[in-house]
Amino acid sequence: MRLLSKDEIKKGKFMPTSVKRAERLIVNKEYETRRHVAFQVTDPKSGSEHVVYYKREKEPPLDWVCDCEWYTTQTIHNGKYCAHILAVHLAELDRPD
Numbered sequence: 001m002r003l004l005s006k007d008e009i010k011k012g013k014f015m016p017t018s019v020k021r022a023e024r025l026i027v028n029k030e031y032e033t034r035r036h037v038a039f040q041v042t043d044p045k046s047g048s049e050h051v052v053y054y055k056r057e058k059e060p061p062l063d064w065v066c067d068c069e070w071y072t073t074q075t076i077h078n079g080k081y082c083a084h085i086l087a088v089h090l091a092e093l094d095r096p097d
């Protein structure tokens with residue numbers, strides 16, 4: 001799985017508000033197949049939920065996909081990941097294994 005480093009996330013091209021928000025989202029890994037990995041991302045404040053996929057066969061930045069509006073209006077055009085995708089990166093970077 002292609003993950004950004006914490007430095008890339010925090011000092012990179014992403015909106016500071018997205019990074020801040022990503023830090024308080026709850027990430028659950030749902031399942032993994034040969035072609036993709038699925039995560040559920042929940043905002044504990046609003047209760048909103050989004051599904052994030054890592055697609056092994058796609059090229060960056062479109063190897064990471066989210067079903068939120070930001071993704072369709074921003075990420076597809078300029079590669080700026082939404083808070084949900086950034087939350088998955090942060091969660092995976094912190095996994096002990």
Ligand SMILES: [Zn+2]
Nearest residue numbers: 066068082084
């Ligand atoms: Zn999203």
